[in-house]
Amino acid sequence: MSNEIEALLPHRTPFLFVDEILSADDEKITAVHTFTEKEFFFQGHFPQYPVVPGVILIETMAQSGGAGLRKLGKLGDNELFFLATVDKVKFRRQVRPGDILRSEVVNLRVSARMIKQAGKAYVGDELAAEAEWLCLVSPREEA
Numbered sequence: 001m002s003n004e005i006e007a008l009l010p011h012r013t014p015f016l017f018v019d020e021i022l023s024a025d026d027e028k029i030t031a032v033h034t035f036t037e038k039e040f041f042f043q044g045h046f047p048q049y050p051v052v053p054g055v056i057l058i059e060t061m062a063q064s065g066g067a068g069l070r071k072l073g074k075l076g077d078n079e080l081f082f083l084a085t086v087d088k089v090k091f092r093r094q095v096r097p098g099d100i101l102r103s104e105v106v107n108l109r110v111s112a113r114m115i116k117q118a119g120k121a122y123v124g125d126e127l128a129a130e131a132e133w134l135c136l137v138s139p140r141e142e143a
Helices: 003-008 054-071
Strands: 020-024 028-034 079-091 100-110 114-123 126-139
Touching: 003 020, 003 054, 020 054, 028 054, 054 079, 054 100, 054 114, 054 126, 079 114
Parallel strands: none
Antiparallel strands: 020 028, 028 100, 079 126, 100 114, 114 126
């Protein structure tokens, strides 16, 4: 995990699923994450045949999209984004320990209060998952 990613996202290990932003512009964000055998969920998600849970694939795409927007300066340092809806989800391929997941996220609508994105997650050239999601943006409140 790079310091750049930790500066872009509020998430931390074990719930940080972006290793690197490969590219980011107003239309598309591309990021990668390698799922290692040490991921916390493999202990209980089919331990004899570990598979990344579908909800983690969605989270990985959403984190990639949020990190890319923050890198572009579309989200302020004091703003957080929270999943509000997830639609059109399809899982097409299992993701296993050692797989490098490449998230390709398209910005459908970005405003001060909400983010609408669509993403596809690939292992190599194989489509693993796809979804659309909406995040609500709100200022970080001091604890």
